[in-house]
Amino acid sequence: MITLYDYELSGNCYKVRLLLKMLQVPFTTRALDFHPAREHKSDWFLKLNPLGQLPVIDDDGLLLRDAQAILVYIASRYDDSGVWYPRQDAAALGRISQWLGFADSLTATAGAARLHDTLLQAADIVACRARAHSLLRILDEHLWFAEQEAAGWLCPAEHPSIADLACFPYVMLSEEGGISRLPYPAVRRWGDRVKRLPGFIPMSGIFPAPAA
Amino acid sequence: MSRWFAVSASREIPRGHIAHTQLLGQELAVWRSASGELNAWENRCPHRGVRLTIGSCVGEELRCQYHAWRFASGSGQCTYIPAHPTQKPAATIRARAFPVREDGTFAWVNLAPEAAAAPPPDPGIARALRSMFVQAPVAELRAVLLGGYGQGSVTATDEYTLLGEPDLEFMLQPVSDRQAIVHARLRGHREGAERLAELRHHNALLSAVRDRAEAAA
Numbered sequence: 252m253i254t255l256y257d258y259e260l261s262g263n264c265y266k267v268r269l270l271l272k273m274l275q276v277p278f279t280t281r282a283l284d285f286h287p288a289r290e291h292k293s294d295w296f297l298k299l300n301p302l303g304q305l306p307v308i309d310d311d312g313l314l315l316r317d318a319q320a321i322l323v324y325i326a327s328r329y330d331d332s333g334v335w336y337p338r339q340d341a342a343a344l345g346r347i348s349q350w351l352g353f354a355d356s357l358t359a360t361a362g363a364a365r366l367h368d369t370l371l372q373a374a375d376i377v378a379c380r381a382r383a384h385s386l387l388r389i390l391d392e393h394l395w396f397a398e399q400e401a402a403g404w405l406c407p408a409e410h411p412s413i414a415d416l417a418c419f420p421y422v423m424l425s426e427e428g429g430i431s432r433l434p435y436p437a438v439r440r441w442g443d444r445v446k447r448l449p450g451f452i453p454m455s456g457i458f459p460a461p462a463a
Numbered sequence: 464m465s466r467w468f469a470v471s472a473s474r475e476i477p478r479g480h481i482a483h484t485q486l487l488g489q490e491l492a493v494w495r496s497a498s499g500e501l502n503a504w505e506n507r508c509p510h511r512g513v514r515l516t517i518g519s520c521v522g523e524e525l526r527c528q529y530h531a532w533r534f535a536s537g538s539g540q541c542t543y544i545p546a547h548p549t550q551k552p553a554a555t556i557r558a559r560a561f562p563v564r565e566d567g568t569f570a571w572v573n574l575a576p577e578a579a580a581a582p583p584p585d586p587g588i589a590r591a592l593r594s595m596f597v598q599a600p601v602a603e604l605r606a607v608l609l610g611g612y613g614q615g616s617v618t619a620t621d622e623y624t625l626l627g628e629p630d631l632e633f634m635l636q637p638v639s640d641r642q643a644i645v646h647a648r649l650r651g652h653r654e655g656a657e658r659l660a661e662l663r664h665h666n667a668l669l670s671a672v673r674d675r676a677e678a679a680a
Contacts, residue, residue: 392666395593400659433483434596434642436475443480458528461519462479 253278253325256299256307258285260369262362262420263318264306265454270322270416273450276329278308286370319351322413334410346406350414356386357421364428365421376429383430387438390422395437403444411448419445423457465575467582468623469634469646472591473565476501481525483516485638489574491561492516496523496536503572504539505559508532515558525558534558568648569634583624586632592647592662595669599680601635601643607676608633608645613668641680645669 253271257264257280271278283290283305290296292303300307300316307316310328315321326336337343360383367374394403401407405414423442425432432438445451446460453459468486470493476482481494483506490506492515500523506514508527517528524533524542532552533543539558544550562573566585573582597604601623608617608625615628625633630650637643647669653661 392593396662396666399662433485433638434598436471436482436484436594439483440475440477440480458517459519461521 252311254309255280256283256296256305256309257281258283258291258305260455261285261305262365262424262454263304263358265420265457266318266416267306267308267321267325268454269419269452270325270335270413272452273416273448274325274329274335275450276325319354319413319417322351322417326413334408335413337408337412343406343408343412347412347414350405351417353386353390354414354417354421357383357418360386361425361428361430362421364430365424366428368428380428380430383425383428384434387422387425387430387432387435390418391435391437394441398437398440403441411445415441415445420454420457427456465573465580466623467564467571467573467580468636469569470503470572470636470644471570472568472594472646473501473570474591475594476570479520481516481518481520483514484636484644485642486572486574487637488639490514491572492518492525493563493570493572494520494525494536496520498523498536500536501563501565501570502536502539503561503563503570504534505561507559509541509556509558532556569646586648586650588652589632589648589650590653590658590661592649592665592669594644594646595666595673596638597643597645597673597676598641599643599673599676600641601637603680604643604645604672604676605635607672607679612672643676645672 255267255278285291291305297303299314306318308321315324323336327338360379363374364376364379364383366372367376397403402409404411406412422438443460447462470484470486471482476493476495478495478497478499481492484491484493491503492506493503495501504515506516508515510532511529513529515525518526523536526533531545532541535542539560541552541556544552564571564582568589568591571582611617612627617625617627619625623635632648634646635643
């Protein structure tokens with residue numbers, strides 16, 4: 252069984268919990284005291300992940316770090332339908348990887364602004380917010396056309412992919428870092444679509460959207 | 464100000480969706496009930512003041528995220544308070560609803576409590592382009608548009624409405640002193656690849672307008 256080394260308020264841990272729940276994969280969590288104890292920098296945890304970052308999973312001895320890598324693994328290993336990460340579709344994999352990189356940029360900007368504002372972590376807050384807005388502007392335009400041309404997911408398919416889950420948390424938590432999403436109405440509709448997927452779970456700061 | 468402003472393309476507020484916008488500094492929750500009724504409410508729960516945009520649409524009601532008070536589509540009247548399940552909420556407890564209308568393509572809001580005049584006439588069949596959010600005052604945006612759009616010239620009908628050629632209408636939404644949105648539509652009907660190419664084309668033109676306005680601001 253999968254053990255997830257977890258922090259409840261981490262968007263990167265949340266996206267792993269979200270995919271596991273949507274795929275109905277059983278897992279246990281080992282909660283770390285990220286703040287204020289900085290347990291992710293403790294000796295025992297650095298042996299699991301020398302980068303000192305959450306999340307990490309242990310799947311019967313397979314140890315993986317990096318939220319995006321973990322999403323790739325879980326979808327490849329446990330999604331028999333193959334819709335979340337279509338392994339046979341080269342174009343889809345390329346597009347998904349592109350958005351997994353985008354998700355990392357969101358963590359480094361919107362995510363860093365949130366840690367600055369909520370947990371008082373050091374950051375160039377003005378630069379983080381400005382860069383996050385430039386990413387959200389790109390995302391909003393992309394999603395507006397995705398609604399016109401396809402089903403409104405990040406990649407053009409009927410079903411969402413791990414790209415959507417990878418980008419979702421730090422977009423939806425942006426206001427905790429002082430980044431208003433008022434200018435991004437297409438992002439808001441996409442957020443509703445993600446929230447209405449079967450198996451969706453909320454986290455602190457991300458509210459559910461019941462089917463209308 | 465008793466004036467009607469376009470705030471969104473109608474189809475961008477699907478049933479059950481709560482859109483978040485702002486008009487002349489007034490934050491709005493613009494939402495459509497399950498039956499299709501459109502509402503434009505002050506984005507503030509009358510109970511504890513939290514934003515209604517973090518709530519959810521449940522059938523013909525909007526439910527606040529904080530204490531799950533529910534408010535009726537249309538009137539804004541509070542219908543249910545979970546802490547007092549057997550009591551009918553007082554008639555004075557209601558979300559502040561602004562006049563809202565739709566023509567064939569856009570949702571229009573008037574911030575005057577009793578908007579007497581009708582919104583601008585429905586231009587008939589039209590197709591909405593992608594609205595462009597601009598980090599610049601509405602006057603800056605207007606000045607850039609009046610300088611020309613694509614290959615064509617632009618004329619002003621009034622302070623917030625401009626016409627381009629051919630059959631192009633721009634509607635400006637002053638968001639705050641420093642932000643504005645340009646909504647736009649073309650008359651007539653188009654489908655398929657032709658329509659998508661047209662949307663891309665105008666998105667590029669409006670992005671250039673935005674960039675010029677932001678550079679000038």
